Every structure is written in C-alpha cells, then in structure tokens.
Amino acid sequence: MITESAFRLATPADVDALLTLYDGAAHWMLRRGIDQWRPGGKDARHFRRRIAEGEVWLLRTAGRPTGAYELWWEDEEAWGAQPPSAGYVHRLMTDRSAPPGTGRKLLAHAEAQIAAAGRDSARLDCLSSNPQLRTYYESAGYAVVGEQPAKTAADGSRYGVLLLEKRLPSAWTTRP
Helix, strand or coil, rough: CCCEEEEEEHHHHHHHHHHHHHHHHHHHHHCCCCCCCCCCCCCHHHHHHHHHHCCEEEEEECCCEEEEEEEECHHHHCCCCCCCCCEEEEEEEEEECCCCCCCHHHHHHHHHHHHHHCCCCEEEEEEEECCHHHHHHHHHHCEEEEEEEECCCCCCCEEEEEEEEEECCCCCCCCC
C-alpha cells in the first residue's frame, strides 16, 4: 500500500503536534533506557520561537503528523563560530507508529534543504552517552568529527555531545 506523505514548514498552529511528537519520542527513549530527551523537556514557547526564528519542518503521512525536525543555519553553542557551509539538524522526531524509514526520510529532506541553500555539510549532535543514536546516525552516513564536552542545557546544567557531520554531494542542487 502506498501512503502519501508531504513535508511543509511548521506554523504556530502546529505547536501541539510538535509537542506530541517530542513527548512521544521522549517517552519511547525512556522506555528503552536511552538517556536523551525527557517528556516536557521542550514547551510550546520553544517551538513557537524556533518556528519564528528559523525552520521547523513537519512531515504528514496519510493526513497526520508523523515526524518533524528543526533546521538551524548556525549552532555556535555546540560547534563554535563556523563559516556558513553547513546546516544543523536538531530534534529529529518521529511518531512511533509512522512507517518504517520515516527517520531516514526526515534526514534526507533536511540534507536536501541544506544542499539547496548552497551548503555542503549536514551537522548534528547527540549525547556522548547515547551509543544507540550515534550508531543510527553513523549508519545514515554521518561521521563523528568531534565532541563538545560541556554544552549548556536550558536549566544551566552541562552535558557532553558528539558532533557528527555528513558531507553532501555537490550535485544536490534542487529542493525536494
């Protein structure tokens, strides 16, 4: 069976859907012993701000939200000052009932957006203590290129993240 899906930029009307996706992913992680996100870790204010200041992409499949991600054009907190040669993927999240491969579909969409903006690398980070997520990103073509041992959380606490990067083919010049 073919299920139709479509990406679009999220709007403030999508905040509840984004909160549901985030909390669902956080609950799923906790049930599996993955220490990455906490339910309630991002609130409506966070997603409204990200929508207003940048890009939040929402994937709908069969008419319902099945995934989303944030695309940033700089990330000095994790990566330091960098030339404008990369896009930064944050909060990749899928509904657990989404079709298999939804996470990879989200990554591919983000990579295409980054390339269409004329940038040659996709970057992301994950907790240094999360080997499952590191393996997932490495299997999608990302390589660990560094570590930020003291990234600051919203509550002021510090944590370590691995910095992962994927060089994008220079032939990617069209938007998905």
